[in-house]
Amino acid sequence: NAGVTQTPKFRILKIGQSMTLQCTQDMNHNYMYWYRQDPGMGLKLIYYSVGAGITDKGEVPNGYNVSRSTTEDFPLRLELAAPSQTSVYFCASSYAYNEQFFGPGTRLTVL
Amino acid sequence: AQTVTQSQPEMSVQEAETVTLSCTYDTSESDYYLFWYKQPPSRQMILVIRQEAYKQQNATENRFSVNFQKAAKSFSLKISDSQLGDAAMYFCAYPGNEKLTFGTGTRLTIIP
Numbered sequence: 001n002a003g004v005t006q007t008p009k010f011r012i013l014k015i016g017q018s019m020t021l022q023c024t025q026d027m028n029h030n031y032m033y034w035y036r037q038d039p040g041m042g043l044k045l046i047y048y049s050v051g052a053g054i055t056d057k058g059e060v061p062n063g064y065n066v067s068r069s070t071t072e073d074f075p076l077r078l079e080l081a082a083p084s085q086t087s088v089y090f091c092a093s094s095y096a097y098n099e100q101f102f103g104p105g106t107r108l109t110v111l
Numbered sequence: 112a113q114t115v116t117q118s119q120p121e122m123s124v125q126e127a128e129t130v131t132l133s134c135t136y137d138t139s140e141s142d143y144y145l146f147w148y149k150q151p152p153s154r155q156m157i158l159v160i161r162q163e164a165y166k167q168q169n170a171t172e173n174r175f176s177v178n179f180q181k182a183a184k185s186f187s188l189k190i191s192d193s194q195l196g197d198a199a200m201y202f203c204a205y206p207g208n209e210k211l212t213f214g215t216g217t218r219l220t221i222i223p
Contacts (some may be wrong), residue, residue: 010134033210033211037154041215042202042213042214042215042216043202043213045211048210058210072153088154090156092156094211096204098128098144098206099144099146099158099161099206100156100206100211101158102155102156104154104155105154105155
């Protein structure tokens with residue numbers, strides 16, 4: 001099992017550009033999550049999904065979009081990147097309310 | 112709403128000594144899980160230990176153990192025989208309302 005994989009590992013964007021952060025899990029988990037972590041801070045929930053076709057907003061959803069067409073994949077879309085979106089992004093998955101398994105993170109810089 | 116509080120932003124401990132990190136939480140549920148995660152400089156989030164609220168026995172994983180006091184809603188992490196590799200941010204977490212609520216973290220420094 002690869003667990004939770006994220007691509008890319010690093011990315012630099014210019015202001016106004018768009019990109020998609022990919023997340024895939026092979027554990028057949030129904031729950032998936034996207035977090036952002038700013039320097040020296042904890043994790044903030046952006047969006048989450050409790051199953052294919054179902055998504056919901058977390059604490060900081062503005063500027064992001066998600067979709068969940070399959071159990072395995074949960075991409076995060078950034079539209080019109082802004083410097084405030086410079087952060088490390090983590091994807092995670094879990095089986096119901098159990099412990100979450102995290103991907104290695106994507107470090108995004110918006111200049 | 113569930114909240115998780117870690118009141119110690121930073122802690123330090125001498126190598127080989129024992130340190131305890133504090134966590135309190137608020138919930139109206141009676142059956143739930145609690146977790147401690149470790150985030151080393153690599154940024155990878157690693158599950159350290161989990162506790163099931165209906166179990167009275169405190170969870171233990173090698174040098175890591177918890178002191179779970181359900182009535183007080185307290186869930187502290189004890190690290191025995193601290194090692195240099197234990198240096199990291201530690202986050203307490205409570206799963207509720209379909210998502211994990213994390214504390215703000217405690218940065219643990221190990222003094223050689």
